[in-house]
Amino acid sequence: MSNEQAEFADFFRTSWEPCLRAVLAVAGSPQLAEDQVAEAFAKAWASWRKVRRHPAPNAWVVRTALNTGASWWRRRSREMPLPDHDLTAAGDLGVGLDASLLTMLRRLPARQREVIALRVFLDLDTETIARQLGIEAGTVRMHLSRAVTTLRRELTAANNHGG
Amino acid sequence: MNGHDDMSATDVLSTVRDSLCGMPVAGPPDVEAIMARGRAHRRRRLIPGVTGTAAVAAGAALAVTALTPASHLASPQPSHPAGRPPAAQLAAWTVTKLADGNISVTIRELADPAGLQSTLRADGVPASVTFASQQNAACRPYPGGTPPQAPQPLQVTTLLKRVFPKPYNELPPPPRPGGARLVPANGRPSGPPSPSPDSTVIVIDPSALPGSAGVQLGASDSGDAILTPRVVYASPQCTGS
DSSP states (O other), X not given: OOHHHHHHHHHHHHHHHHHHHHHHHHHOOHHHHHHHHHHHHHHHHHTHHHXXXXXXXXXXXXXXXXXXHHHHHHHHTTSOOOTTHHHHHHHOOOSSOOHHHHHHHHHSOHHHHHHHHHHHHHOOOHHHHXXXXXXXXXXXXXXXXXXHHHHHHHXXXXXXHTO | OOTTTTOOHHHHHHHHHXXXXXXXXXXXXXXXXXXXXXXXXXXXXXXXXOOHHHHHHHHHHHHHHHTSOGGGTOOOOTTSOTTSOOOOOOSSEEEEEOTTSOEEEEESSSOOHHHHHHHHXXXXXXXXXXXXXXXXXXXXXXXXXXXXXXXXXXOXXXXXXXXXXXXXXXXXXXXXXXXXXXXXXXXXXXXSOOOXXXXXXXXXXXXXXXXXXXXXXXXXXXXXOOOEEXXXXXXXXXXXX
C-alpha cells in the first residue's frame, strides 16, 4: 500500500462513523446514509489529492454524501415506489436509537438539519460550516438558532408529555 | 434545571449528540472496495463520453470484489451492538441482517446471482435469484389474499419493501454479454445503461413470509424487467427448500 493509500485508509477508518452519523441525522434512513457515505468516500478517493488538502475533508465527504442523496432522490421521482416505501425508511432505524429525537430532527428544514449535523457530529465552527454550505456565517447562525429553538421546544414538550 | 425548559443551546446540541451517538451504525466497508469504486469514478472522469463498455468494465471489477467472502472484508467494530453488524462489504450486492430481523439486500450491480441466492438462503430466506432474461420456471407466484398460515391478508408490499435511491435503469449491467436488460419505470427498455455504481435496496421481512412461501428476484413475465421482487411458493426447485 502506498503512502497515499495508507493516508486515505486512515482517514476512511477514523472518519467513517462521524460522517455516517452526520448524514444519518439529515437523511433519516440508515441504509440510504450508508450508501451515500460509501459513495462519497469513493469520490473522495477519486479526488484524494484535492480532498486531502481540504481544510475539513470529513466535511467534504458529508457534503458530497448529502449532494449524492439529493441527486438520488431527484432521480427517484421518476420511479413508482411501492405504497409503503416510506415506512421502510422510517422503520429500519435499528435498535437503541432515540427515535423521538430523530423524528424531531427530520421535521426540521433540510438546511437546519445540515447545520446541526455539521456542528454536532463533525464539530465544525460556524465559518467552516458556512464555507461548506456556500452560505454566509450569519445565515449559519440563524439556521442553528432556529433549529436549537425548535428542538428545545420539542424536547420540552416531550419531557412534559412524558411526565 | 427543570426538564428541558431552560436548556441552553449547548445543552440542546449535547442532547442531540449524546442521543444519536448511542444509536448503532454500520461499520466501514472494506477500504479496498471503496478505493476500487473511487478508481472507477476516476476512470469515468478521465474518459469523456464514457459508454456502456466502460460500465461493463467497472461492473466486472466490482463483481470480482463480490466474490470475496464477506468475512474476509469486514470485522465487527467494538462500538456496534451485536444486532447491527457492520456492512459486510461494498460490492455488487450486500446482504445485511438488520436488528429487527429483516434482511436488507442492496444490489449495486447485476452480478453473481447464484452467490446472492446462496447468501439469502443461508440467512433463512427461501430465495430464487436470476439476473437473466429468463426467470426460474419452477417458481409459482404465491396467491394474494389470506394464506391459511397467516393471520393477516397477505400483501406483497408488506413482505418486500423497496426503496429506490437509484432507478433500476441506472444499475450497471452484468459483466457478461447477453444478460438482463434494464427497464426504467415506464416499462420500456432503456438506452445504454449508466456506469453509475448506484444501488437498489430491497428489505425482506422473513417473519412475514408464510412457511410455504419464498422470495424470487428476477425477470418479470414479459422477460424485460429485472429485479422484480415477488413472493412465490417455496419449493426445492425454486427456492431451495
